[in-house]
Amino acid sequence: MEFWHVAAAGVLVLAAVLGPFAMSGGSQQVTAVPMEDTKSTGVPENVVVRAHESTLALPTGQVAFSQFKFTVGYYGITSMVAGLQESTEREFGRPMAVYVSDFTGTGVYVGGDGLLRTPMDADPGWMTARTAYFVVGSTASIPTRNQTLVPFSNRSDAIEFTQQYGGRLERWGAVHQLDVGVAGRSASEWQRFSETRSKRADRTAARARSLLNRPVTATVEPNESLTAAVQAAPPNTTIRLASGNHSVSDITIDKPLTIRGDGANRTRIIGDRNRSVVYVNTSRVAIADLSLAGIGTVRTRDSANVTSVPVRNESFRERYWTTHGYGDAGLVFERSARSLVMDVRMQTRANGVIARNSPNLTVSNLTVVGTQDWEDGFLGVSILGAPALVQNSTFYGGKVGVFAHDTQSFTVRDSSMEGMMIGVFSVYAQGAFAAGNDVEDTYVGVYIHDRSNRNVVTRNAVENSRNGVLVFGRSSYVAENVVTHNRHGIVVQGQYSVYEENVAAFNRVGIRAMSLFPTNRVTDNDIAYNRQYADTARFNVLHVWQGNYWRGAPGVDTDGDGSLSRAFRPTGPVGMVADGGTGAPTLARSPTLKLLRQLQQTMPGLRFGGVVDASPRARSGHPTLLDQLADTQRPPGQFDDEDEWDFTF
Structure with missing residues (x-):
């Protein structure tokens, strides 16, 4: 009798839901809105x-x-x-x-x-x-x-x-029938685009490394003036810094030079702690094989104290420029094209490297040690106004590892970020390329903000963070990332973007659909061992995905095509308990749920929000990786430590 009571209650609920649709004649005129x-x-x-x-x-x-x-x-x-x-x-x-x-x-x-x-x-x-x-x-x-x-x-x-x-x-x-192309790129087009970006970064890095081949015209000892040596050096030559501490107030480089130490653990340039240490305002300058200390502690300056900002006053861009581009830093590049920072180490309570309108700056093998608490520090690398490449670098603490604003493209690859608010942060920039990075103990691992497009976020590993990968904007590619032990693994935002071949495992929520515009293609991802498969924003928006593997989803591959025989709703009553829930298959076959599905197909007005996978994959696309992750014996969403934003060094 109890089942029939439940079924009767379900019919009453359905009647309440269907009532408005049955009474509506559909004659109401829809008008344009602002x-x-x-x-x-x-x-x-x-x-x-x-x-x-x-x-x-x-x-x-x-x-x-x-x-x-x-x-x-x-x-x-x-x-x-x-x-x-x-x-x-x-x-x-x-x-x-x-x-x-x-x-x-x-x-x-x-x-x-x-x-x-x-x-x-x-x-x-x-x-x-x-x-x-x-x-x-x-x-x-x-x-x-x-x-x-x-x-x-x-x-x-x-x-x-x-x-x-x-x-x-x-x-x-x-x-309405014109051939105007598709609203977003296909997966194969994105893969070719990603390969093109990688090759372009390789060329940029190789060109920058050639700056280390300049002839040496001076060697400066610790008790000698580096400033005087810079003033006397001919263009396109190298100044070698001997091992030891080289104390300076600040250095301005206004000719193409290479300044190269004897190694980051042997040669140090020490500022007076009142300002940035090295200013570069010309192209093709290289700083290599040394460490920087004595950096000023001003993280950001009020716009009233900043001059010559290269954007219109009171535009939306000005505040980001003044906030993120004019604090103290170890190295400041101003309109310096094709310059190089390589094998440099610094510790700072402010910024590491600031690049303002410095196209094709290459930052390689940089180590920035920031503050233990992110509120006390700022940016590892700040890129404003022009493309730049950051690779093979390491960032500890502070607020953001790599920040970019107002650029047409930038690349962050094969780097690591730990213990900060955001690992890679793109704000109103175009063409972010974040590839092969390891991020942990952050609030957001990779965060691509709105007003952007053509972003690629691929092959990154994010763990122990509040949000693993979060990509806004339009027409982006999020692929082959591994997000584990985060509060939210992958957050599907943006529009007309492709999310494929990602692994979201052992998170509190594996994948979260937050876009109010359900045009993203989410396919061939593995969502497994999470406390909850998926979550959505609290709006009646239906996100239709297909071809993902949802560990424990009910159904069988009846025709051997690799897909389950039924659609799967990971945010529905079955999906919320399917991964590890022993009663899920029985619930999926219940008469009440079958009635709901039939009504949804026959009554266009009856549609609930959430996520539905139209053809869920029957088997994992990354079985070996999932087995390795399962062997760690860590429960879903479990952080390594109590403070998920700190770092150990």
């Missing part, structure tokens, strides 16, 4: 900010879906077309209304740079896509998009635009 009220996607957010601050024009669109809580806004109508072509009704439901921006009467034009522009006071309104006249194939473009669709409500305005800038007129039915 773009800032949408859940937006499309071009990177830094381009959106740039458009708000300039005459740059971005054709926009928005779609209201029947089963998605939010109106989806698209910066770039090609992005909207691609999104509509890829989206499935299971994730979003059917499109109920499509709106696009109206450039009639805005004075829209194509600038000399080929970018679509309008006067600063222009304010395009909204119109339904079916009433718009789209200019296709004109010379107009927007940043990161070669093909731009420009919509007008007035046909004569659209024709006038084509007469000036080329192209043809199309209506929404044809535009």
Whole structure:
């Protein structure tokens, strides 16, 4: 009798849920909303900010879906077309209304740079896509998009635009079918992109190492003036520093030189603890084989005390520049292209290396020992405004191991970070490449912030941290990472990104879906031995993934194709107890749950949020690695020590 009581209660609950859908006639008109009220996607957010601050024009669109809580806004109508072509009704439901921006009467034009522009006071309104006249194939473009669709409500305005800038007129039915490419890269495209980034880093490092081959023109003893030697040295030569302590107030290098010690344990440059130790303001400078001490303790300076910041005052970028680029450091590079830091060691309560607009700086075999408590220290390496390479380096303590802001690409590879707030931190930077790093005892191991795209996070190992890998932004690749014994292993954020071949094991939560825009492809990952398979944000968003291995998921591979015969919902009542739960298979076959599944398939309005794997993998893709991890005998989410942010050295 008890089962039937439960079933009856379930029917009552279903009736309450289905009631609103049964009574709705679907005739309510969906109106356009301000773009800032949408859940937006499309071009990177830094381009959106740039458009708000300039005459740059971005054709926009928005779609209201029947089963998605939010109106989806698209910066770039090609992005909207691609999104509509890829989206499935299971994730979003059917499109109920499509709106696009109206450039009639805005004075829209194509600038000399080929970018679509309008006067600063222009304010395009909204119109339904079916009433718009789209200019296709004109010379107009927007940043990161070669093909731009420009919509007008007035046909004569659209024709006038084509007469000036080329192209043809199309209506929404044809535009909706245009071949505009996919919204994100495929896995194979990402793999090729990752290989290209690795080879580019190899070339940058090899070119930088050549700076160590310059002829030696001076050798400086500890009792001699290093500053005088720098002033007297011819360009493109090497100054050798003999073993011992070389005391300086500060050194400014304004010619291409190599300063090389006798080893980090034998040669030390010691500052006066009041400022940065070495300033470099020219290109092709190398600092190698020595240690630095006596670094000032000012972590960051107030913007009132900073001059010549290379960004517009009061822009969103200025605060990040002043906060992270002008404190005391062992080495400061200013507009120094293709320079090198190699086999250098330092201990600091402030910053290790600061690079401001110094393209292709290479930092190799650097060791930075920061503070035991992260609140007392700051940044190991700070990269601002230009690409840089950090490799084979070690960071202990402080706030952040490697920080990057306002760059178009940067690489951090084969390095280790321990006992800090964040290991690798990208803030409003593009093209992060974090590969092969070992991170432990952090708040976040690898953190790629918003307003970014083209990020690659691969082959990193993160453990004993609150969050293993957290990637915001658009169009990123998160692959082959191993995250263990963290509170949250992998946090799926961002949009149109690929998460594949990762291993999340022995975490409190293996994988966490936090994106409110369910367009990420999550496949071929191993989620095993976690206290909880998955978790989601508290919104009614359905994330449909496929091909992942969920240890203990109920079902069998009936046809031998490597997948279980049934879908698996790791955030559902079965999934929450499946890994190690003996009653999970029985619960999965219960009549009440079967009734719920059938109703979800037949009633489009009845859809719950969470994660569902449409075709879960029957076997692990990394069985040997999972066996090795299981042999450690450490329970899920168990940290090595009570303070997960400290380090031992």
